[in-house]
Amino acid sequence: MSTPLSRPSYAAVLRVPHARRTFSAALVGRLSYGTVSLALMLSVTRSTGSYAVAGLVMALFGATSVFLSPYRASLVDRHGPRRALLPMALLYAALLCVLAAACRPGTPEAVLAVTAGLAGACTPQLGPTMRAVWAELLPDRLLLQRAYSVDGVAEELLFVSGPLLVGGIVAVASPVVGVVLSAALVAAGTLAFVTSPATAALRPAGRGKSDGPAPGRGGPGQGRALLQPVVVAAGVGVSVSAVDLLVVAFAGERGLGDGTVAWVLAALSVGSAVGGLVNGAVAWSSPTRARLPFFAAGVGLCLAAAGLAPGLGTLVLAVMCAGLFVAPALTTAYLIADESVAPGFRVRAGAWCNTAVNAGMSAGAAVVGLLVERLPLPVCFAVAGAVAAAAALVPGYRRGAARPAGGAKGAAQSSSVSSELPESSASSES
Secondary structure (H helix, E strand, O other): OOOOOOOOOHHHHHHOOOHHHHHHHHHHHHHHHHHHHHHHHHHHHHHHOOHHHHHHHHHHHHHHHHHOHHHHHHHHHHHOHHHHHHHHHHHHHHHHHHHHHHOOOOOOHHHHHHHHHHHHHOOOOHHHHHHHHHHHHOOOHHHHHHHHHHHHHHHHHHHHHHHHHHHHHHOOOOOHHHHHHHHHHHHHHHHHHHOOHHHHOOOOOOOOOOOOOOOOOOHHHHHHHHHHHHHHHHHHHHHHHHHHHHHHHHHHHOOOOOHHHHHHHHHHHHHHHHHHHHHHHOOOOOOHHHHHHHHHHHHHHHHHHHOOOOOHHHHHHHHHHHHHHHHHHHHHHHHHHHHHOOHHHHHHHHHHHHHHHHHHHHHHHHHHHHHHOOOOHHHHHHHHHHHHHHHOOOOOOOOOOOOOOOOHHHHHHHHHHHOOOOOOOOOOOO
8 A cells, every 4th residue: 555645654755766776875975974074183193193283184174165065066056966076076085085195294284284175175065966856856845854854864874873984994904094985985976876867867057047045036035035944054053063062061070981971972863863753754734934943942942951951861861852853953944945946056055054054063163162161061051052042033034936835736736837937936955
């Protein structure tokens, strides 16, 4: 018996033609992002003997990767995944191999820093492109919601398993092997991804369009519609990144071992994974723009409550509760981004959300480091939570021709109509 369209299952998502092949290939490439940071940091530290140099190299690598993300996404939208994504991935992989070869005593620090910056600038947009492929494969918004949830949970697991894989490598070999492995993963995964028929179905937007978040003749409407998901993604990124240092400070104040920090952070990841799966399984009656503030506020309130935890057990519970809202908030932000733009600009819209999350995480880590030394820990938790809660107050704007929030029939009709509309009217979304 087939699954009713009103409550499609996760299995229905993966039964869509070419979905498993395409998603598996994207995950192989994205595993590189879970392995490369730790492997590169260890490689630079061992070769130079300097944490300062390692920090500089990683900062340049991360900055060029994050802040050039919308531009790289615009290339994918404009030229298509095969013509844009594959050259990016091969150049990125080649530069990682150059970095691996350069991580040896005597290499000038400037060479390491410049090469790392160039490598980060070429990071392929596998996450945003995969979400654009999901949107192309699944015109039914309920199925798309489940696909984004599976995608988000899988990405969460990649960033947990990637460092564990590197840990196993460095136990038996040099960390540069991890850097080379990262290069091989991204090259092989991207090649398999762009040769999938599902990826080939993404139509380039063509030349002459704006590279910003508000492309085409409908730019102002699209840009305003993207404001809510981008701000919420940034706010959640700030709040989540603050947890790492706040938990370390919590353990230090109470004389707990460093091992307790790992348990609390694992609770955050577990909560996020569970929340993501539950969110994807629910057939919501409310529109995405109404749910997003609720999820963002949930993150903020739970983190503020975590600052009042009297002991480790209650802290773990509070942080896990915060995690329950993290993946739903980000998944919903990506769904809104997809609804807010024309089909030829989906990768770009997703990249703006990605950039917001990553930039928020970088800012959160820096700011909370200053606050912990100056304010009581409960106040620091409250401030971290307040950022996500404040992001929930950003009003949501909807473009006039956005696709319906749910229902297979309406979504399919909107999808077929949008292909006939000019770019100022059609709308839909690493």
